[in-house]
Amino acid sequence: xxxxxAFSAGRQLARAASSARVGAVxxxxxxxxxxxDYDELEPVISAxxxxxxxxxxxxxxxxxxxxxxxxxxxxxxxxxxxxxxxLQPALRFNAGGHVNHTIFWKNLIGEKNGGGQLHACALxxxxxxKYGSLETLSAQVNAKTAAIMGSGWGWLTFNPATASLDVIxxxxxxxxxxxxxxxxxxxxxWEHAYYLxxxxxxxxxxxxxxxxxxxxxxxxxxxxxxAKHRAA
Ligand SMILES: [Fe+2]
Numbered sequence: 001x002x003x004x005x006a007f008s009a010g011r012q013l014a015r016a017a018s019s020a021r022v023g024a025v026x027x028x029x030x031x032x033x034x035x036x037d038y039d040e041l042e043p044v045i046s047a048x049x050x051x052x053x054x055x056x057x058x059x060x061x062x063x064x065x066x067x068x069x070x071x072x073x074x075x076x077x078x079x080x081x082x083x084x085x086x087l088q089p090a091l092r093f094n095a096g097g098h099v100n101h102t103i104f105w106k107n108l109i110g111e112k113n114g115g116g117q118l119h120a121c122a123l124x125x126x127x128x129x130k131y132g133s134l135e136t137l138s139a140q141v142n143a144k145t146a147a148i149m150g151s152g153w154g155w156l157t158f159n160p161a162t163a164s165l166d167v168i169x170x171x172x173x174x175x176x177x178x179x180x181x182x183x184x185x186x187x188x189x190w191e192h193a194y195y196l197x198x199x200x201x202x203x204x205x206x207x208x209x210x211x212x213x214x215x216x217x218x219x220x221x222x223x224x225x226x227a228k229h230r231a232a
Pocket of ligand 1 (some may be wrong): 053057101188190192193
């Protein structure tokens with residue numbers, strides 16, 4: 001028979017193991033730190049927008065994503081299919097909000113640190129082959145993104161179906177990956193991304209954002225997408 005002390009220790013071990021299992025399953029999403037200061041992107045995007053956008057808007061998507069996943073786990077445990085189905089719109093919206101913004105922060109960098117500069121690389125060659133020039137590409141992205149009715153994103157993607165670059169838009173927080181594309185560069189067309197700086201002149205935000213594109217990051221995403229496609 002176990003002593004009281006041994007029994008207590010065993011119970012603690014069991015609790016720790018159970019807690020570890022729960023922890024492994026219930027890993028929470030977190031807002032990634034920016035690689036740069038809030039004022040890095042000025043004057044294209046102000047520090048005020050960056051603080052709100054990163055610390056409040058992105059944080060809200062992450063908090064709501066974690067809450068939705070918790071509800072989904074409970075619904076799954078209860079074998080409640082109706083509840084699981086009802087949670088899908090919230091999962092789609094908040095997962096997209098987290099994933100899209102995580103890409104967006106990496107896609108940007110200040111002008112003084114190389115923003116807007118696309119040097120010779122496979123991506124530059126692919127852009128010039130398909131669109132003629134970076135200016136033509138940016139005009140196409142801007143035109144398509146400006147045509148979004150309501151909120152959404154403009155994307156430069158790698159389209160595995162055609163093994164080439166593509167320009168698409170997604171509504172609300174829908175992910176490019178959810179429609180089969182590999183996102184390379186995202187342009188956030190939500191009002192929260194520009195309104196404090198540009199008011200209703202959205203076209204100026206779209207025009208200026210190319211000055212702070214981190215082409216090094218975009219090119220790395222392109223290289224990875226092409227390599228994965230060739231290996232498939
Ligand atoms: Fe946003």
